[in-house]
Structure formats: C-alpha cells, structure tokens
Amino acid sequence: MLVGMIFSSLLLQGPRPEAVCVDLKGKTLIPLSRAQPNPPKATVLIFYLAHCPISQKLTPEINRIHKEFSAKGVKFYMVHEDLTLTSAEVAKEAKAFALTPPIVIDKWRSQKKMSGVMISPEAVVYDSKFQPRYKGRINDLFYGLGKMRPKARTRDLRDAIANVVAGKAPANSETQAIGCILPKS
Numbered sequence: 001m002l003v004g005m006i007f008s009s010l011l012l013q014g015p016r017p018e019a020v021c022v023d024l025k026g027k028t029l030i031p032l033s034r035a036q037p038n039p040p041k042a043t044v045l046i047f048y049l050a051h052c053p054i055s056q057k058l059t060p061e062i063n064r065i066h067k068e069f070s071a072k073g074v075k076f077y078m079v080h081e082d083l084t085l086t087s088a089e090v091a092k093e094a095k096a097f098a099l100t101p102p103i104v105i106d107k108w109r110s111q112k113k114m115s116g117v118m119i120s121p122e123a124v125v126y127d128s129k130f131q132p133r134y135k136g137r138i139n140d141l142f143y144g145l146g147k148m149r150p151k152a153r154t155r156d157l158r159d160a161i162a163n164v165v166a167g168k169a170p171a172n173s174e175t176q177a178i179g180c181i182l183p184k185s
Helices: 002-010 053-070 087-096 110-115 156-165
Strands: 021-023 042-048 074-080 102-106 120-128 133-136 143-144
Touching: 002 074, 042 053, 042 156, 053 156, 074 087, 087 102, 120 156, 133 156
Parallel strands: 042 074, 074 102
Antiparallel strands: 021 102, 042 120, 120 133
C-alpha cells in the first residue's frame, strides 16, 4: 500500500534527475535521457535477475513484448541488479536465457532508487516525456511465490505499453510484481 502511494505520487511529480547505467561493454548511458533528439514513444525498464526462477519463466513473454513494441518506437532496457557479476557473466546469463532486449547494469542503483522497484522481474513504463505511467508485473502468470497459473489471465505490461504508445493512461498505473527481491545495496 505504501509503495503504491509513493509510486502514485511519482506520477504527479515533474521531471526527475537522470539515472546512469553502464552497458555490457562498460559504456555509460542514461536510459531516460531528456537530451535525446528523437525521444521514443515509450521507454520500458525491466528489472531482472537471471537466477530468479520467475524471471526465467517470464523471459519468453518479455522477448515477445520487446519484439512487438520495439518495432513501434518503444525503447527497452533489461536493468540488471546483481552487482556481484561481471559484465561478461551478465552477458553469458543473457545468452543462456535468450534475452533479446538490451541489458544495462545499474552499477550505482540509480534506476532502482529512482523507480522504487524492489522485485525481479518488475517493469516501469515511461511515456515520451519520461514520466512514469506504469510500474509492476509482466502479467499474472504467478500469483504468489511458487504459485503459477497454467496460463496468464492478464497482459499488464503489454497493455500498459500499448496505452502509453496510443497516448492514453494505462488502465492500471501499478500492479503487484511477484518474484525475487532485488539486492538492497
């Protein structure tokens, strides 16, 4: 409840400071940079730990969403939060699980702090002005730790992105993500 109230207040605030990450080659980048000459229709950050079984199970759906919406002008980043791994190890994990979105390492935890995300996998969708419009689960395939439905009933992330691309507010600005807790520091 408190996290929901905090995220809701973020939706109403103005611009936030830009958060820095590094790609797998060590290049510094700012996924939500307002200095982009042609901002994307939306930017999606998916916080991810490859060793999390729920993240692994949802990887095919994440890849499908990435394929569908990157073709429509949406920018995606898999935000890796396990700082105990080297870039080479993160790349090896990404290959092993066939992740297709580009991966960034949240070396200073700035993306995590800015978004308030605490779970892997958990997504945040930003509009073309880099304002957060959705935070939460990929879908409802998991309804508790170790509790999985045969098939997801909702398409929360997919629907949120579609609404943001269409210039509409998502039906739900926040859903509860189920998964592994991200490291604190």
